[in-house]
Amino acid sequence: MTVSSDNEPELIAAMRNGSQETFAVLFEYYAPQLIAFAMKYCHNRELAEEITEDTFVWIWTHRETLRNEQSIKSIIFIKTHHLIINAYRSTLNSPQFCDYINYVNSFSSIPNQGVVLEYQEFLKVIRHEMEKLTNTQRSVIELSRFEMMSIRDIAAQLGMQEQTIRNQLSLGLKHLRKLLKEAGYSLPLVLLFVNLWR
Numbered sequence: 001m002t003v004s005s006d007n008e009p010e011l012i013a014a015m016r017n018g019s020q021e022t023f024a025v026l027f028e029y030y031a032p033q034l035i036a037f038a039m040k041y042c043h044n045r046e047l048a049e050e051i052t053e054d055t056f057v058w059i060w061t062h063r064e065t066l067r068n069e070q071s072i073k074s075i076i077f078i079k080t081h082h083l084i085i086n087a088y089r090s091t092l093n094s095p096q097f098c099d100y101i102n103y104v105n106s107f108s109s110i111p112n113q114g115v116v117l118e119y120q121e122f123l124k125v126i127r128h129e130m131e132k133l134t135n136t137q138r139s140v141i142e143l144s145r146f147e148m149m150s151i152r153d154i155a156a157q158l159g160m161q162e163q164t165i166r167n168q169l170s171l172g173l174k175h176l177r178k179l180l181k182e183a184g185y186s187l188p189l190v191l192l193f194v195n196l197w198r
Helices: 005-016 020-042 045-061 072-089 119-130 135-146 151-158 162-182 187-196
Strands: none
Touching: 005 020, 005 072, 020 045, 020 072, 045 072, 119 135, 119 162, 135 151, 135 162, 151 162
16 A cells, blocks of 8 residues: 555545554555654654654544545644644653543554464553553553543552542553553554554
8 A cells, every 4th residue: 555645535535434454554654754753843853753643643533523625734734743743842851641532442453564463462562561661651551442441440549639540650651651662562553452452
């Protein structure tokens, strides 16, 4: 599958239908361009990568609103620009990692991205990498991502404030995403688990 102005309607239609393969193709094609674009403004590689990833998370969660006559490139770059502005408005020391809670419930299969990785095997990898997190982060992710509990219910069960749960979930997912990337797993696949699955 290639990306061009000629097949944008097909790509948009595929995205609306929840095609993870199309999501991965668009990410691989546009991510380097977006990182370079963000770097011109923030001069921070890590922040530029996070902005790029957040852009694609937004695209995925709003995929059903995409229209065939729209330009994917324009949508992506406009959203990236908005996120760059938001980053400047937030803390200058370290950008906040968004607490995504309105994403798709689950997905049962992983697209072929060079190496076929079965879903259950990927979950084992997740479990293994979670052992490297703090006890609190591990517990919060377990309850949120695997048992699909709400922030309020997790706070009640662990006897913590809801904001504390949000902070620990955000930090834990950020560390988990970094560990999975360092382990060599496809970034689109990591995004789908860490950010999109609740």
